[in-house]
Amino acid sequence: MRMGMAGLLLLSLGSVAAAQDVALKGGTVLTITRGIVDNGTVLIQKGKITAVGKDVVIPAGVPVIDVTGRFIMPGLIDSHTHIAMDMSDINEATDPVTPQIWMKDIVVSDHDTIRTTLAGGVTTVKTMHGSANVIGGVNVVLKLKYGRLPEELIVSDGRPQLKMALGENPKRLHGDKGRSPSTRGGTAWVARKAFSEAREYKAKWDEYEKARASGKKEVKPPARDLRWETLKRVLEKKMTIDCHIYRADEIEWFLAFCREFDIVPMQISHCVDGYKVADLLARSGVTFGGWSDWWGFKEEAYDGNPFGFSILDEAGVNIAINSDSADEGRYLFLNAAKVQKYNDLSDDAVLRMITINPAKSLELDQRIGSLEVGKDGDVAVFDRHPLDSTCKCIMTIIEGEVFFDLAREGVSAPAQGGRQ
Amino acid sequence: MKTAAAILLVLSAVPVFTQEAILIRNGTIVPVVGAPIPGGDLLIEKGKISAIGTGLAAPAAAMVLDASGQYVYPGMVAPLTALGLINPPGSDSDINEKGLSVPQIDPYDALNPEDDSIEVARIDGVTTALTAAGTGSLINGKAVVIHLDGNLATEMILKRNVLLVFNTTARQANSYPSTLPGVLQFLREKLSKAREYGAKGESGKNRERDAEMEALQPVLNRKMPVLFQCGDEVSIRLALTLINEFSLRGIIASASADVLKYAEALAQKGIPVIWSGTTALPRRWEAVDLNYHVAAVLAEKGVLFCFNESRGQGSRGVRRQPVPAAISVAYGLSEEEALRALTINPARILGIDHLVGSLEKGKTADVVVCSKPLLQLSAKIRAVIIRGRLIPLTSIQTRLRDKYLMIVRERLRRRESQGLDSRR
Numbered sequence: 001m002r003m004g005m006a007g008l009l010l011l012s013l014g015s016v017a018a019a020q021d022v023a024l025k026g027g028t029v030l031t032i033t034r035g036i037v038d039n040g041t042v043l044i045q046k047g048k049i050t051a052v053g054k055d056v057v058i059p060a061g062v063p064v065i066d067v068t069g070r071f072i073m074p075g076l077i078d079s080h081t082h083i084a085m086d087m088s089d090i091n092e093a094t095d096p097v098t099p100q101i102w103m104k105d106i107v108v109s110d111h112d113t114i115r116t117t118l119a120g121g122v123t124t125v126k127t128m129h130g131s132a133n134v135i136g137g138v139n140v141v142l143k144l145k146y147g148r149l150p151e152e153l154i155v156s157d158g159r160p161q162l163k164m165a166l167g168e169n170p171k172r173l174h175g176d177k178g179r180s181p182s183t184r185g186g187t188a189w190v191a192r193k194a195f196s197e198a199r200e201y202k203a204k205w206d207e208y209e210k211a212r213a214s215g216k217k218e219v220k221p222p223a224r225d226l227r228w229e230t231l232k233r234v235l236e237k238k239m240t241i242d243c244h245i246y247r248a249d250e251i252e253w254f255l256a257f258c259r260e261f262d263i264v265p266m267q268i269s270h271c272v273d274g275y276k277v278a279d280l281l282a283r284s285g286v287t288f289g290g291w292s293d294w295w296g297f298k299e300e301a302y303d304g305n306p307f308g309f310s311i312l313d314e315a316g317v318n319i320a321i322n323s324d325s326a327d328e329g330r331y332l333f334l335n336a337a338k339v340q341k342y343n344d345l346s347d348d349a350v351l352r353m354i355t356i357n358p359a360k361s362l363e364l365d366q367r368i369g370s371l372e373v374g375k376d377g378d379v380a381v382f383d384r385h386p387l388d389s390t391c392k393c394i395m396t397i398i399e400g401e402v403f404f405d406l407a408r409e410g411v412s413a414p415a416q417g418g419r420q
Numbered sequence: 421m422k423t424a425a426a427i428l429l430v431l432s433a434v435p436v437f438t439q440e441a442i443l444i445r446n447g448t449i450v451p452v453v454g455a456p457i458p459g460g461d462l463l464i465e466k467g468k469i470s471a472i473g474t475g476l477a478a479p480a481a482a483m484v485l486d487a488s489g490q491y492v493y494p495g496m497v498a499p500l501t502a503l504g505l506i507n508p509p510g511s512d513s514d515i516n517e518k519g520l521s522v523p524q525i526d527p528y529d530a531l532n533p534e535d536d537s538i539e540v541a542r543i544d545g546v547t548t549a550l551t552a553a554g555t556g557s558l559i560n561g562k563a564v565v566i567h568l569d570g571n572l573a574t575e576m577i578l579k580r581n582v583l584l585v586f587n588t589t590a591r592q593a594n595s596y597p598s599t600l601p602g603v604l605q606f607l608r609e610k611l612s613k614a615r616e617y618g619a620k621g622e623s624g625k626n627r628e629r630d631a632e633m634e635a636l637q638p639v640l641n642r643k644m645p646v647l648f649q650c651g652d653e654v655s656i657r658l659a660l661t662l663i664n665e666f667s668l669r670g671i672i673a674s675a676s677a678d679v680l681k682y683a684e685a686l687a688q689k690g691i692p693v694i695w696s697g698t699t700a701l702p703r704r705w706e707a708v709d710l711n712y713h714v715a716a717v718l719a720e721k722g723v724l725f726c727f728n729e730s731r732g733q734g735s736r737g738v739r740r741q742p743v744p745a746a747i748s749v750a751y752g753l754s755e756e757e758a759l760r761a762l763t764i765n766p767a768r769i770l771g772i773d774h775l776v777g778s779l780e781k782g783k784t785a786d787v788v789v790c791s792k793p794l795l796q797l798s799a800k801i802r803a804v805i806i807r808g809r810l811i812p813l814t815s816i817q818t819r820l821r822d823k824y825l826m827i828v829r830e831r832l833r834r835r836e837s838q839g840l841d842s843r844r
Contacts, residue, residue, distance in 0.1 A: 112704045119708040276824045279831050295817070296537065296736040299509035307821035311828055327701050334743065340798035389746035389797040390755075392709075404708075411707040 044377030047399030075123025075378030101137030121380030198231030275308025447487025495547025525561030698744030
């Protein structure tokens with residue numbers, strides 16, 4: 001655990017060093033939070049947005065990218081993916097309780113999924129432990145700085161999120177091996193047992209810290225347990241939870257469980273039945289993380305429903321469209337358009353689902369998710385409006401640096417040998 | 421369109437029937453063969469399209485749908501699905517019968533009109549689909565083309581015995597054939613044996629009936645095409661080898677950009693392609709947008725192709741058909757060609773283009789009315805007509821929405837009436 005903390009400190013230093021200057025001039029700017037600026041300019045200096053507007057004075061020496069006729073929006077955010085690591089490493093499925101696993105330890109910063117996801121205008125993702133375990137590992141938030149050192153990708157200023165999973169996956173994967181959980185009841189027990197033990201662990205450490213603070217030198221520290229060390233942080237609300245749940249009954253159970261242990265549910269992922277309990281989601285403040293139109297690929301996914309977004313919206317839920325896969329992560333904007341097919345929701349409402357809403361779910365909405373002065377210079381450039389389904393992403397910029405340029409990397413680019 | 425919406429609401433409560441006549445008035449008619457007709461009318465009588473033009477008069481009994489500001493298309497044709505065989509979860513699906521070679525299996529025998537996936541696909545504009553018995557084995561069963569409407573299997577059938585599905589990637593895990601050359605040998609031996617079997621029959625000699633060998637005869641005498649489920653380059657080459665050796669009427673289905681390596685040969689030999697790779701991830705060494713361009717290149721080279729976005733035959737994602745079409749347009753395919761690749765092209769590939777796939781006088785009245793061009797994924801489907809019947813725009817999903825919208829609103833209301841903040 002100490003190692004982990006030291007690592008995190010180093011990483012934030014790394015990301016500051018990569019900052020750069022650039023101005024995008026002449027495009028339609030979709031700020032997300034502050035309306036649309038026609039023929040506008042976004043100025044980025046030292047990696048941060050320093051101006052957004054019509055009459056922005058671009059300081060001498062700042063490189064200018066002419067985006068006349070193009071559409072500029074904040075870099076897209078995906079609050080549930082498994083990219084940037086080997087798929088064989090995302091599930092430590094040997095035990096249903098593995099909070100000692102940290103996804104930041106296995107980031108592959110030149111993984112091909114980063115290259116392909118960047119090409120869809122995505123700049124920030126939360127890459128997650130899989131759903132094999134009731135309590136999986138700690139997820140990691142990445143800026144998709146393809147090819148840089150892993151520590152330059154890792155974002156460490158939101159609270160980390162612990163992955164949990166209920167429903168079919170943990171009970172099948174562990175139940176088939178003849179151990180708990182093999183039922184939903186077993187899953188509830190496994191979760192409760194783990195957090196109860198962690199609570200006792202925390203109490204011992206609290207007692208020890210208190211004794212130390214009061215000057216007692218002879219007290220011996222309790223034994224370290226890296227599993228309970230993570231859950232202790234959850235109990236201290238220094239870490240939150242992203243739980244994989246399909247069914248409405250389990251959503252209700254999980255929210256009650258979080259109240260029972262006074263822990264923070266930040267996102268419910270694969271939230272297929274979320275629309276059935278939209279009021280509960282809204283009241284708890286948890287983010288809905290889900291897909292636009294997946295359904296029926298297994299029993300607990302059978303009620304997946306693209307028409308459910310309007311219920312979630314009406315109840316006031318923070319909605320994030322997730323990819324959960326390397327391929328869908330390349331066209332989150334098409335999934336936003338699809339949500340409009342099934343629901344009477346505004347352009348603004350659905351674009352938020354792939355920008356500021358997932359930013360909130362990452363607790364990074366002060367830093368990313370919209371084009372505002374002071375925020376990170378993370379920008380996606382489209383040739384048409386991103387909700388026009390015949391648009392394409394032509395450039396992706398992270399903290400002022402171009403990380404994807406279709407003109408350089410597309411099939412037609414000279415470096416690619418021209419179109420076949 | 422307000423009229424139409426009102427009529428639709430009434431319709432969802434009445435039993436199945438076919439309207440005598442429907443006049444769709446004043447929409448942008450996109451026949452997909454020939455130019456769009458702005459402000460056009462389309463008349464449907466007795467299940468067929470009886471007139472397309474402007475200023476058509478409504479027959480006395482006709483229901484009139486005002487399509488002002490809307491777009492009117494032929495229903496989409498999904499070229500490779502398992503609609504009607506995908507059972508609800510908890511029961512096993514009826515896809516992929518066991519055995520390396522099962523050409524005698526006919527999906528007609530298991531077709532389930534109650535499959536929820538059918539309604540879900542049709543209210544998004546898919547009106548016709550090929551349902552294949554399987555794609556996972558070396559020699560799979562037959563396929564049927566169905567209308568996505570009907571309460572009995574017999575009512576759904578448009579055509580039976582449409583094709584056989586071979587799979588040139590079906591290496592076996594621990595038994596023969598476990599390599600691609602083995603796959604080729606296996607298929608070659610089966611076809612050779614079937615040819616001998618057929619020759620015996622022709623010479624009039626007494627023979628013991630063999631269902632498997634019988635089922636292979638129509639592909640050897642070119643009465644039925646073979647759909648080759650392929651993957652990368654080598655498996656495509658194996659398919660072309662067999663098509664050539666046995667003079668088969670072949671169709672190539674693939675999600676690999678390697679089809680481009682054979683585009684000229686495919687165009688020249690008239691071998692069509694069912695392309696399902698637009699949204700597949702590129703390989704590590706390929707340009708990020710390579711797969712997005714494949715459809716445009718196929719069109720450019722003159723290959724007859726259609727889209728298939730089913731993502732695995734048992735997938736319930738048939739409604740996603742427009743997704744690859746929209747992406748392909750962004751990367752160079754013309755909108756006209758993209759629309760054809762969702763409608764008339766799959767109909768041609770399946771040999772049903774004289775019946776469905778375009779808006780033409782005399783064709784089956786399979787019509788979709790949208791709020792925006794179909795290639796806009798935000799386009800709302802305003803009306804779906806199959807064989808002249810106005811389809812209720814309902815599915816398991818609209819029913820769940822209606823149910824839970826009431827339940828959630830009721831809970832919110834209750835909380836408010838208790839003086840509690842409904843949102844906290």
